Amino acid sequence: GAGVSQTPSNKVTEKGKYVELRCDPISGHTALYWYRQSLGQGPEFLIYFQGTGAADDSGLPNDRFFAVRPEGSVSTLKIQRTERGDSAVYLCASSLSAANTEAFFGQGTRLTVV
Amino acid sequence: AQSVTQLGSHVSVSEGALVLLRCNYSSSVPPYLFWYVQYPNQGLQLLLKYTTGATLVKGINGFEAEFKKSETSFHLTKPSAHMSDAAEYFCAVKDNQGGKLIFGQGTELSVKP
Numbered sequence A: 001g002a003g004v005s006q007t008p009s010n011k012v013t014e015k016g017k018y019v020e021l022r023c024d025p026i027s028g029h030t031a032l033y034w035y036r037q038s039l040g041q042g043p044e045f046l047i048y049f050q051g052t053g054a055a056d057d058s059g060l061p062n063d064r065f066f067a068v069r070p071e072g073s074v075s076t077l078k079i080q081r082t083e084r085g086d087s088a089v090y091l092c093a094s095s096l097s098a099a100n101t102e103a104f105f106g107q108g109t110r111l112t113v114v
Numbered sequence B: 001a002q003s004v005t006q007l008g009s010h011v012s013v014s015e016g017a018l019v020l021l022r023c024n025y026s027s028s029v030p031p032y033l034f035w036y037v038q039y040p041n042q043g044l045q046l047l048l049k050y051t052t053g054a055t056l057v058k059g060i061n062g063f064e065a066e067f068k069k070s071e072t073s074f075h076l077t078k079p080s081a082h083m084s085d086a087a088e089y090f091c092a093v094k095d096n097q098g099g100k101l102i103f104g105q106g107t108e109l110s111v112k113p
Helices: none
Strands: A005-007 A010-013 A019-024 A032-035 A042-051 A053-056 A064-067 A075-079 A090-096 A109-114 B002-008 B012-014 B019-026 B033-038 B044-050 B054-056 B064-068 B073-077 B087-094 B099-102 B105-112
Touching: A010 A019, A019 A090, A019 A109, A032 B099, A042 A064, A042 A075, A042 B033, A042 B099, A064 B002, A075 A090, B002 B087, B002 B099, B012 B019, B019 B033, B019 B087, B019 B105, B033 B064, B033 B073, B044 B054, B044 B064, B044 B073, B073 B087
Parallel strands: A010 A109, B012 B105
Antiparallel strands: A005 A019, A019 A075, A032 A042, A032 A090, A042 A053, A064 A075, A090 A109, B002 B019, B019 B073, B033 B044, B033 B087, B054 B064, B064 B073, B087 B099, B087 B105
């Protein structure tokens, strides 16, 4: 596609529920990144993929968070047993490769846990 | 570990005035530095980047930034603010062990008529 696409744009869920957030990167981009942006803060790194494998998952806050990219294109961020503190905007970005300097961001998914 | 500090969470200028947004970084290796802009309810858009070469970098919408190694700074400037410049601005450094970006806390720019 023309840009990075994230769905849904907004998600409201109840505490304790499971959610999936989807990211469609720019076609041909091998590197894909997930960030979380809390209100009034800068984006914080969660995980990045080079191809199908997670090259760095050091930013995932705990084992409730998991991400996959099975075919090296679309990625899904999965959050189990959601907590109110998980409420944030989740941003996805992609670049031609990890070495390539420019990452393109999607518009984000705003997750609200009530 | 690399880090980014943006001085001033909120900056307000008059239309036509100089814009100066401050960014200092910490890095043990030559950094790759970026400025992104975020308009309300939108994703991040790259304004400009420094990788190697010329230390004065020009970006979109009339913005520029100067990499000063001695001061570990990468401040963003624009000679004359426009109302449409009102947004959140983020400075970032690229992690030297991978592709991730490390962001500052952001600076909200307001432009008064």
